[in-house]
Amino acid sequence: MTATKAQIKHLRDLHRRKEREEAGTFLVEGVRLVRDALASSSPMEGFYYTEAAAADPAVVELVTLAQKRTPDVYRLSARDMDAVSDTTTAQGVLAEFRQHHPAIDSVLRAGEEESVLVALDGVADPGNLGSIIRSADWFGVQGVFVGHQSVDLYNPKVVRSTMGSIFHLPVVPDVDLLAVLSRARAMGYTVYGADAAGEMHFDRMSFARKSVLVLGNEAWGLSDAVKGLTDVRVAIRRYGAAESLNVGVACGILLSGLHRLIE
């Protein structure tokens, strides 16, 4: 089947946060990401591919998988695909998935004895949010909370820069971070705030078995309200002249210490 003009307009609309929220869906682009999404429990709402892409056996395989999941599998012309794609090098494969995430409490209860969670307080750059989710996945973090001041989790650039990790671990978007952190503390978590002015250097510390690592905004770090809910503020020792580290890099460094440092 060929997609209608209304469907193409709908896909274009999904580039805007407001429209994504209304539809309750988001776009996933490219062979690898769509494959990761199909392998997850995210419900698929539609699948779109170009004739040129269908020359690739990997795409044919995806089409077959997609047809088992939804009747809404459509062909797009190369021009329409360009129009709905967020990337300049679209691979001719695009899917619409339902926004789908676990409840806060189920994430907090994920690891009975040992659980490391990441919470984000106003991370604004899509590439940073994506790379943080990717690092969290690499280091086996149990879940990620994205505070409602942050960039939208379902922004196409965020989804892309997770490199599929958004489909590998529980990520809860748009949370009230103060409520989540209070609840985590009540459940026995120790809350660590990444803070260049922190009292503790990460290479000299241990993390508790139940830990939440909170990272703040690129420009102003953690908000005062969130700082008030941290147990320990952790810094990364500086040896040179840079004023700060990129927040995604700081997150990766702190997570790399977790397994080495858990008490």
Next chain:
Amino acid sequence: MTATKAQIKHLRDLHRRKEREEAGTFLVEGVRLVRDALASSSPMEGFYYTEAAAADPAVVELVTLAQKRTPDVYRLSARDMDAVSDTTTAQGVLAEFRQHHPAIDSVLRAGEEESVLVALDGVADPGNLGSIIRSADWFGVQGVFVGHQSVDLYNPKVVRSTMGSIFHLPVVPDVDLLAVLSRARAMGYTVYGADAAGEMHFDRMSFARKSVLVLGNEAWGLSDAVKGLTDVRVAIRRYGAAESLNVGVACGILLSGLHRLIE
């Protein structure tokens, strides 16, 4: 003085690599970056600001500093500034600096006894290159070599995402990486290649006092030729499901281990 149309065209041209190479200059935008650039030994070729920006005392200070360095200090209309600016939130301050970097051998000789250098083999994303230079600066690395397969060091997004670090430490762009690594080895450096399939995990290793850490391309990692010149391939232990880490994050994690791990 008000900038001429030819000057405005020249500034716009500098958004393209070819034009930057012909002019031998590059653009620096925003109060903070221009201040860092002025504090470095980079020669300034021109300074441009809007009337609105001049209401900010920080900008007035920069104008005064700029006038001591060059007669080419000009006012731009807000519209012209928008046209020549690479950012959507231009701060009304822009400067042209000469591309200026040390010789390869002077960087290799920087630390007599102890020297950590970073070398990049085809890093393609401007934000990644910028964040790597920023991390190198944070961790007190002696210098960075950017292989000629990488994105242009003077790309405005690279300059911006270094957050000023491009002016804090020696960065040599467009190098023949094989020649640099051979020379480094001849001078007693140990060459470490970041490689997800590496035989050594970074949390179990020490770095030599004279080390070069090489990172590869986002999609395909280190080239075979570069791998052939590494002494040790270092991996970051994985605990979860992500296929890889962002190259900037991997670089930060490996550099965070340097001071802890130097033999």
